[in-house]
Amino acid sequence: MLGRIRGWQRRHWRDRSKAERVELQTLGTWYFTAWFFSFAWLALPLVGGLDRRPGPLLVGGLLMLTAALQCAEANRLTRPVLDHYLRRAELPPRALYPAAGLLALGLALALVLAVVGGADPVTTRLCMGAAMLPFGMLYGLVVPIRRFLRHSALFAVVLMAAFGWAEPDAAGIFMVGLLTAFATCFSLFACRCSAWNLAVLWEADRAGEVEARLAVAEERLRFGRDLHDVMGRNLAVIALKSELAVQLARRGRPEAVEQMIEVQRIAQDSQREVRAVVRGYREADLGVELAGAQGVLRAAGIACEVSGEAGGLPAEVQSALGWVVRETTTNVLRHGDAGRCAVALRTEEGRVVLTVENDGAGPSTTGNGDGSGLTGLRERLRGVDGTLEAGFVGTGLFRVVAEVPLSGKAAVREGAS
Template identity: 35%
Template sequence: MFTVGLPHQPSQPVSRRWRITGWLLAAVWLFFLNIPLLTALHQPEVWRRVLGAVTLVAFGVLYVRVFEWARGRRQAHRTIPRGRAWTALAALLALGLAGIPGTEGDWLTTLVFVAAAAVFLLPLWESLLVVVLAALTPPVTAALVPGWEAEGTVVFAVVLASFAMFGVSRLAQRNAELQGAQQEIRRLAVAEERARTARDLHDILGHSLTVVAVKAELAGRLLELDPARAATEVADIERLARQALADVRGTVGAYRGVSLATELAGARSALAAAGVAADLPETVPSLPAERDELFGWTVREGVTNVVRHSGARRCEIRIDPTAVEIRDDGRGPAGDPDAAGHGLVGLRERARRLDATVTVGRPRDGRGFLLRVTLPDDGRGTTG
């Protein structure tokens, strides 16, 4: 009976061993029906012995089945229909009453199981009503039926079993809530991982394919004017395609990393292919790994937007230990500059993890477009 609160993962099938264990632990409490069973077996008439034994066996089987049914619904996070719960209690009570010719006054022991089942099956106030009625039945019947003694032990057992089952049912409810929370955490973790993968793939392929497209366009213009230069650009396209493929594989395997120095080198090549004059730092400050990666993603996103959207002729990148800034003299993305494109959404998510601020829009002088990521200065920006 007390296995209801055992940890159980609803997403996994219940093993045969645990199903058998649940049945056994529910059935072991039926040992307390031995008193009415002994009374039935000592009846002088055969029909009384048979009636008492048969009704008690049926009572025990029904009780275990009801318990397992309710336990299964709780583990599956499903409600227990009130109509079926009341029907089950009525059937248990009817079997207990039907055995009176064989069990005599000892049939009152079955009220302990009826009260416990009510606590497990019914809402609080309805189950409390059943418990009170079950506890009052022994003294009332003793007063009304000649020869029946007041069974104080039955009253005590009804109250004790009801309190115990109340604790078990609350434990089962908390356990179900915990399992639901664990399922939600797993679902959110999967959703977060999918979002991270989609974001990384967008950032990687968006940048790489933009540069490939620009270089392919440049190579096409140079085919007749400067075949040697066109061949160089085609070779660079092949290199970028292979690098993009490696990045995609690394993203899927969660092994890929982005570094600021690598992204600056890629930015220099991409801007040159797009015919944009680049003003890039020759050296970068030594940064903690998480800042270096964030700044690398910022350079990649900023340069991708410059090449793809801006129509700029000049791009300037400035980096210090707490900030990275990409500025151009173009028109910037169409529409609201603060609109959340996929790349900027991913960049904001990465920046949020380090309490960084992402600024996009027009510079104060109103010319060109600006992307800036600023980190709080915690004294770690210049560590080696």
């Protein structure tokens, strides 16, 4: 499972599923957040509020270096911690030790800065908050929420006592507690809630895959039942009549020929019935496919407009165009990033024209290109003298146009039947 997740990190954005895109966006946000708070709460306040004496400058420089190392370590551990939360992989017990050591160093340097009076109280408190956030974002995903809250409360008491000893000021002590509470809440609501949403999204994605596999299995069972219903009785009759014919032939009775003629007739009937069953599975009803495409695309969050009626068209034309609708809908769902899809069916000048257009195509969207799926559709359409054109008609706009003449092979076969 983990190997499959790792693999999609190297793929193009448009080739990813929605769950993969959301996860990648979430990781990017977490990476940026660690650096943002270190810059806004530590680097900027130190530049403006640090005393220019050698001692405070040295402590401030070490603080900035420690903050950079904290952010780099947090970025390195973000993916393993998320995999641990999503139960893809186990996190080694000591994986957070380096991050915890950098946290302790950052807080110690902020405390030293407060003791030597190297910066104003607000700056030292912000440096303390900036040191807590990178570690809190990781720790909040590793331990249960109650334990995280207990540890945060204990941590707040220790920090308030330490900074209260360094600078005995009620407002400063309160600010330490407030910043600790903010770091705790941010780690829970911004990070853990996002991770929980990801877990729900991946579970829904897996449920969709399971549902699709179950639908295929159910269809196979239905197909098996239909074949059994068609062939079971006929094969039983063929077996009985063949056995009877053998017995009659051994006795030299002329009725054996009649029995074998009957076996031949039943076998021919069985062939026709099997062809009818298979044809029912292979042929696509255009009206059903149009309604199904609209329902599936809307369920996927893609606005879909369908215009035109399939009634009155020859059965083979409906089947061929139904496969076009099915294949293009699959391509929109699988390969594109569409927000809108339009399907239009019209009859003009003795031909039927089906147009499928979506706005989610890109240069790397190979599924919307001239692949084996479209090649198969062209072969189906050639069977009814039809044609298929597919290509880009604008930036990110992909159009498939299928045309079938009403006076072609399909109409001739329809009239003959």
